[in-house]
Amino acid sequence: MTPEKPESRDTSRKPVQNIDFSMVLASAVHDMKNSLGMLLNSLDDLRREQGKSIGESSRFNTLQYEAERMHNDLVQLLGIYRLGENNLSAHIDEHFVPDFLSEHMARHTPLLEGLGIEFELEAEDINGFFDADLLTGVLNNTLNNALRYTKKKIKLQAKERDGYLVISVEDDGEGYPESMQHTGTPDFKTLDFNSGSTSLGLFFASSVASLHAEGEKTGSIRLHNGGSLGGGIFEIWLP
Structure with a gap:
């Protein structure tokens, strides 16, 4: 009896599926952003429930600060991805600026108080035309950056100048180094990922302004030092 011939197996490789890795990363970043958003909401609830006992904890405030920073970074990365895909646009609406900034700062007040940082809001009674979500992302990052470098005080200011709405964030820290003081939009190719400071937030802010x-x-950002607090001043100019 002739033994049966073993069944042949096709060992040829199947074509690898073409994967858009940038889309995979964007999806992962989006999920991480949402998870961090839920974490931040839980931290806010915990602060309200525990009151002063946890609000004065340096470890708790550091945890919330770092979570805010990571959340802001992810928001910026998604925005820059959409910008690269030509899918980021500004939805302009009219807003009463003092109300917008007051509501914005209410979100940051517990952390500011927990860190012992004084805060001042000074806004003219004017209306502005801007995308509230995009501007919120810019201000979140700018305030978080000011928290990192300020000594004890931060000032948020809004006024009309030369036909532009100018919103500024000032601190009483050491100020911006000369190499960072500029007007306009930094080139993405100049971002240095080896220095530990990529200026990704500034690229995002200037991109939002230009929309x-x-x-x-056209909108722009400006960085300089001085002002009433003597430290760094971030300005976003919106027509």
Whole structure:
């Protein structure tokens, strides 16, 4: 009896599926952002429940600060990804600036108080035309950065200047180094990922500003030092 011939197996490789890795990363970043958002909400609830006992804990405040920082970074990464895909646009609405900034700062007040940072809000009674979500992302990052470098005080200011709405964040720290003081949009190719300070937040902020335009006017950011607190000043100019 002739033995049966073993069944042949196809060992040829199947074509590897073409994977858009940037889309995979964007999806993962989106999920992480949502998870951190839930964590931040839980930290807010815990602060309210425990009151002063936990609000004065340096470890708790550090935890909330770092979680806020990571959340802001992920928001910026998603925004820059959408910018690269030509899928980031500004949805402009009219807003009463003092109310917008007051509501924005209410979110940060518990952490500011927990860290012992004084805060001042000074806004003219003016209306502005901007994308509230995009501007919130810019201000979140800017305030978080000011918290890192300030000594004891931060000031948020809004006024009309030369036909622009100018919103600024000042601190009483050492100020911006000369190499960072500029006006306009930094080139993405100049971001240094080896220095530990990529200026990714500034690239995001300037990109958001440039999405706001009216006629020949286009939004921009400006960095300089001085002001009433003597430290760094971040300004976003919106037409």
